[in-house]
Amino acid sequence: MSLSNDDNSKDEILTAARTEQFSKLFCELERCNEDEQMQKIEEINKLVEKMNKEEFESIFTEELFNKIHQMIEEEKMSLENAILLLKHFGYNKAKKSFLDYAFSVSFLSDRFEKMLVDEDRKNEEKNEKLLADICECYLLLCQKSIPDELLSIAVPCLLKFASKKKGNEEAQKEVEVALLALSNIVMWKIIEQKLYLKEIKEIIEYHQEHHNLTQLAYQSAWQFLIYRFIEDKSLEGMIVNELHFVEEARRKLEELTRFIDRKKEKEEDKKGKDTKEELIILRWIQTLNRYFLDCTMWNEDFIEHLYGIVQLFRAAKDNHREIGNEYLETLRFASINRYMTIDGLLKSGAINLFLEEMKQSTLDDDITWSCLHFYLNISERLKEKKKNEMEEAERKVLKRKIFERMEEDGFEDEIASLYGFMSFQNEKHLEGFSLNISDYFVNV
Incomplete structure (x- = not known):
């Protein structure tokens, strides 16, 4: 997926044109009536679909979100139009896995947090659709640890929305957006199981039997659950054996x-x-x-x-x-x-694969980093002696097998040729590699 110089030049021109067009349309929003504003928002949303990471970072700034907050405050943009705009921003950001912290530190984020609490506290007058819209905008755009009070509102609300079993294409899209928003909750955030487990399990199981979700919706349901597993290992049995x-x-x-x-x-x-x-x-x-x-x-x-x-x-x-x-x-x-197990990595062909990649003349920086890191991990683990005699004997046999495989492929020469490159790798990836070549070798 690499580009030629001509392709890069064309992309740079298109990027500049999209950025300029976005700025022009956005500036015109506050001078339009509601219908005209909606039309311009549709044009903006089409531009957003084509944007890359660099465009997102340059356009979606704290200032932009604060401006939207001000336009809502001064009634220059209706809440409905703001939701139409913001949900599309967030959908494309989350779908492409872009990290962007601008919304999280804006006045607009504070506004949505207050709206979530206020709307949830309503009783008979509660607008479930509006509450779901606010939840989606907030979760899709947010890139911080969300307060527990807000999660206790947003998670059940969106899971209820995402539990629709059947529907037309429009309903499927609504479910997709709800699950994508849930998948954007940061992975280290602990959420009580009672808020989500029964519902997310049913959503996944129903899809496995009936195939009712879009590809993105199904992946998002899994991402939400796996991110919860990172802080709650009690989920693993269900994740592996049931789902x-x-x-x-x-x-x-x-x-x-x-x-x-x-x-x-x-x-x-x-x-x-x-x-x-x-x-x-x-x-x-x-x-x-x-x-x-x-x-x-x-x-x-x-x-x-x-x-x-x-x-x-x-x-x-x-x-x-x-x-x-x-x-x-x-x-x-x-x-x-x-x-x-390292034996599993050997039997799967993973170790051989990295050996092959190390010998490629077109090895790029990222692959070099992955290869070096992989073999540093393997070497460190094989050096750890086992207390159990049988396991220790197996470790020595495995060391010999991997040593012979690496020796056959000239692994030590490949590592030595990269020695001067390791300090650059450390700097680029902000992760310390050992500069001691022997740490990468499997010695018997």
């Missing part, structure tokens, strides 16, 4: 990869433009990565799953560079987790 997360994730990744490849065979590839399916693949991989980093329920089936990830990397590496890099990250996360 079969790893199998589901791998199956979805295989389906989406085949779909993209078939699509590209039929039409000319638009270089550098991520398709909706590619964005969902990236979200699935990132969610799987978080699980592999923290999972404890290792079993032999995981070898098959890791083997599947190795094959998906091979299928993606030439045509989907960013996706291929993310698959390497999946295997790197697996190498960190002490519950993921």
Whole structure:
């Protein structure tokens, strides 16, 4: 998915044009009547769909959100139109996994927090649709740890909305937005199980049987649940044994990869433009990565799953560079987790794969970093002696097997050739690598 210089130049021109057009339309909003304003918001929303990360960061600033807050305050924009605008901002931000903290520190964020509490406290006059709209705007745009009081309102509200079992395309879209908003809650935030567990489990199980959710909605439901698992390991038995997360994730990744490849065979590839399916693949991989980093329920089936990830990397590496890099990250996360056995990594082909990548003449910085980190993890774990005699004997046999495989591929020479590159890697990734070459070797 790399671009030529001509393609880069064209993209820069388009980016500048979109940014200028956005600024022009936004400035005109407060001088329009409500109907004209709605039309301009629709134009703005179409522009937003095409924006990349850099455009988001340059346009969606604290000042912009404060301006929207002021326009609502001065009745230059109706709340309905503001929601139409903000929900679309947030939808595209969350779908593309952009990190943006501007809304979180704005006056608009404070306003929405107060609106959530005020609307929830109403009794017979409570407007459930308005409450859901406010929840979605707030969660889609927010990039901070949300107060427990607000989560106790927003999570049940959106799960109720997302529990619609059937519906037309418009209803499916509403469910998708609700689940995407829930998936945007920061991963380290602890949420009481009583607020979500029964409902999210039913949503996932119903889809597995009836296939009623969109691809993005289903992935978002899983992301919300896996993010809760990070701080609540009691969820793992259900995630693995009842909902079969790893199998589901791998199956979805295989389906989406085949779909993209078939699509590209039929039409000319638009270089550098991520398709909706590619964005969902990236979200699935990132969610799987978080699980592999923290999972404890290792079993032999995981070898098959890791083997599947190795094959998906091979299928993606030439045509989907960013996706291929993310698959390497999946295997790197697996190498960190002490519950993921090194023997399993060897049997799955992960160790061989990294050896192959180390020898590529076109190795880029990110892949170099992943490879170095992977083998540093492997080396450190193999050096740890076991107290159990049988396990210690197995460790020595495994060390010998991996040493011979690395020696056969000239691994030590490859590492030595990268020695001068390690300080650059440390600086680029803000993570300390050992500058002692022998730390990367498996010595017997």
